[in-house]
Amino acid sequence: MTNPENKTEVQNKGTIPTRVLPGFMELLPAEQIVFDRMKATIEEVYRTYGFVALDTPAIERAEVLLAKAGGETEKQIYHFTKGDNELALRFDLTVPLARYVSEHVNDLTFPFRRSHVAKVYRGERSQKGRYREFYQADIDIIGDGSLSLMNDAEIPSVIYEVFRRLNFGPFTIRINNRKMIAGLLESLEAGDMSIGVLQTIDKLEKVGEGEVHNLLTGLGVPDNVIRKIFEFISINGSTNEMLASLRALGIQNDLFRIGVDELEAVVQYLHVLGVPEECYAIDLTIARGLDYYTGTVYETVLRDHPELGSICSGGRYDNLAEKYTKRKLPGVGISIGLTRLFSQLKEIGLIETNVATSTKALVIPMVEDMAVPLAVATAIRKEGVATEVYFEDAKVKNKLAYANKKGIPFVVLVGEDEIAANTFAVKNMETGGQVMLAKEDIAAHIKETIK
C-alpha cells in the first residue's frame, strides 16, 4: 500500500516519475481484493435494506459545490476551468445528493433511499492517515416534506449489520439527539450559542473536561449555563437509566422533551431490529461537528480501538437541499470513510492482506497443444469458479510457484497421461493432496473443498 505521507519522490525507473501522488492510496492486487471485499460487504448490506446504489459525476459545477462548502473544505476543493465551465471535483457525496434530488425531484419516489459508494476528493495538506482521494460509503433516506422518525431508528440496525459482517471486533454505535442540548440552552436563554456549544462538547473525548470548560468560557457561555451543560453530559448508566435521568432533570422546554422522546423511540426499536444491547449506547457528548444535523446523531467506535475515532457517523437533518430547491427535504444518513478505515485497520493488523486471490484454479499445461488445457479451464469456469491457464513457457516448478505467489488454492495438471486417461490431477496447494478427476467434476470438488 502506498503511504500517504509526503516522502521524497524517487525517479528510479524512467524519466517520468511513476510513484503514485502523495495522499492517494494505491493498492497491490492482494490488498485490493481485501479492500473490494470490504466494500462489497457494505454494499450488500445497504442493498438488503432497500437502498438503490446511485452514481453521480465526480465533476460538478464549481458553484454547486462552493454553495455548500465552507471554511477548510472550500480550500480543499480541486477546481479548474474547461472551456466555459468552472468545474470542481466533489468533496463528499452529500452535496451531489442534494443536487441530484433537487434536479430529479419529480422523477423520484419518496421516501428516497439511496446508497452511494464512490471516491471523493479533498486537496488536504498531506499527512499520515489523510487522503486526497478516498472512498465514502453513504446511505441516506430523504423525505418529501416530512420523514418518519422510524428511519432514524432503522439506521443503527444497518450500521450494526455492516460491522457485524465486517467482523473487526466489538463495536458500539453511539446515539444522541441534538435537540436535547439545543433545548437545554434554549431553556437557559442561550439558544443562540447552540452550534458553538455542540461543536465544543464534541471535542470532549479528545481534549478533556477542563479544556471544554475553558473553550465554553471563551465562547462567552455564562458559568451557570456551563454548569448545566456539565450536569447534562455527565448523565450515565444503562439506556433506561439515562432516559430516566434526562427526564428527571426537569428541563421545561419543548425542544428538549422532543429530543428525549425521539432518542427513546430510536433506542427502543433497536432490540426488535436485532441489535444486541452491547452494540449501542446513548452518548450525550457526541454531536458531530457539522452544523446541519438537527436531531438524531450517530457515531460508531471499535471498542478495542478507540484511537480510530468514529468509523461510521451521521444523523438527521431538516433540509438537504435548501441551496438548490424550495422543496423541504428532510433526511437521515450515515457515511463510512472506507479508504481511511482500511488503511487504519491494516496498520493495526486487523485485516490481513498478504495473499488473497479471487482465482481459485490454475490449469498447468504440460503439453504443447493447448486444446485440452483450454477445454479443462472452460469446464471449470462454466461453474463460476475463477480459473487461469498458465500459458507461458516455463518449468513446472515455476508454474507452481506462480500459483503459490498468487495464493491460488488449486492447480490442475494437464499432461499426456491425463489427456489419455481423460482425468486430471487436481492438487490442493495448501494440503498438497491430489485427486484425479474428469474435467466436469473439478469445479464441484473445488467449491466443496473451499466451503
Next chain:
Amino acid sequence: MTNPENKTEVQNKGTIPTRVLPGFMELLPAEQIVFDRMKATIEEVYRTYGFVALDTPAIERAEVLLAKAGGETEKQIYHFTKGDNELALRFDLTVPLARYVSEHVNDLTFPFRRSHVAKVYRGERSQKGRYREFYQADIDIIGDGSLSLMNDAEIPSVIYEVFRRLNFGPFTIRINNRKMIAGLLESLEAGDMSIGVLQTIDKLEKVGEGEVHNLLTGLGVPDNVIRKIFEFISINGSTNEMLASLRALGIQNDLFRIGVDELEAVVQYLHVLGVPEECYAIDLTIARGLDYYTGTVYETVLRDHPELGSICSGGRYDNLAEKYTKRKLPGVGISIGLTRLFSQLKEIGLIETNVATSTKALVIPMVEDMAVPLAVATAIRKEGVATEVYFEDAKVKNKLAYANKKGIPFVVLVGEDEIAANTFAVKNMETGGQVMLAKEDIAAHIKETIK
C-alpha cells in the same frame, strides 16, 4: 437519463443550476440498476477468467498522462494545478496501467492479469453520444519480457462470454493481425508507410473503397502497392478459406508469415474455448486507429446494429510502458466503453429501464407500533432478500402505490389481525395473489416465486 447534448440550461428551481453538466451521464434509479447489472456481468466474467480488479487514482501527474497522449487526446485532458502539483484526470485506463505496472513491477506476479472498470475523463466538444465522463471496462494481460500468443487466443473467449451473458443479440468478434499488412508493405518496400496505411484501411467500412484509394494515394502510396493492399483486404470466405488464401498470396516476408501463423493459432483455439463459429470472423480491414497495437487486433459488432460500430476493441502491443520503465512489458487487452454502449442500447430499445428495483419486499405497517413490522422485515432480510418498511404516515392505498412506482414485487401487510395470528399477508404485486405466512417463511416464498 441525462442527454449529453448541450441543451440550453434552465435554472428552474433554486438560484444555483442543478442540471448535470453537458456530456455527463446521470441516471435515475431504475436506469442505474440496469446499468449496474450490465457492469456487474462484465466484472463477473472478467473475474471468472482470473483477472484481479484493480483501482488506481483518477488523478495522475499531468506529465504521466501527457507523455502518452497525443493530438486530440491531449487537448481533451482535464488538467489543473493544486499546490505545487500539475495534475490531470485520466483519459483512459491503459496509461494508468502502464504507470502502475512500472511502479510496482517488483511486487507483481507475471503474467499480470488485471481488470479495471472505472470512469475516465475527456473534455470533448459536447455532442450526441460523446461523453466527458464515461466508464471503461478493461482487461489486460501483461508479460515480463515475453507473453505467450495463447493469451491472444483466450481474449476472444472472454469477449464471447461477456456478450453472450449480456444478451444484446447476435454479435461477431472480428479478428485481424497487423503483422500481415505490415509484412505485406515491407515486402513491397513500403514498410515505413505501415501506420498511415493501417489507419486508412481502418476507415474502409465508414468511407468506402474509393475514398480509401484516394486517401492512400494522398499518403503517397504507389499504385502497385495500393493494388496489392486491395488484393489483400478483398480476401473473403470462411476462416479456413481465408487462411488458405492468405498463404496462397505467396508473399515472401517473415513478418507477413508470422502474422498469418499467429492469426491461425488464435482462431484455431476458439472452438476449444467454446466460442461458436458464427460469433467470430477474420476481418482483414480492421486495424484499430491506435499505433501501439503490433499483432492481434479485435473489434466486436452487434450484427443487427452495425451502426453502433465496435463495442469492444483491443489487441496485442509489444511494449506497455516504454515511457516509464526500461523493462519490456508486452501485453494484450480489450476495452468496453460502457457508458456509451449503455446509452446507445437504450436509444435503440435493446435495454429496458422502465421499472427495475433491487428491493424485493415492502413491509406495510397498518399499526402504530413498529415492533412487529420491523421484526418481519428483519426476518426477511436475514435470508438476503432486500426489504424496506414503509414508515411514513399514509393511506394503505398510497403505501401500495409506493411499491408499484418502485416496481417492488411483493408487499407484506402487517395489521392487528396478522399480528394476533402471527402470520402475514404476502401479496404478489404482479398477479395480485396473496398468501398468509409466518415471518420466517416469507423470504423463501419470495425467492421461490421470483425464481
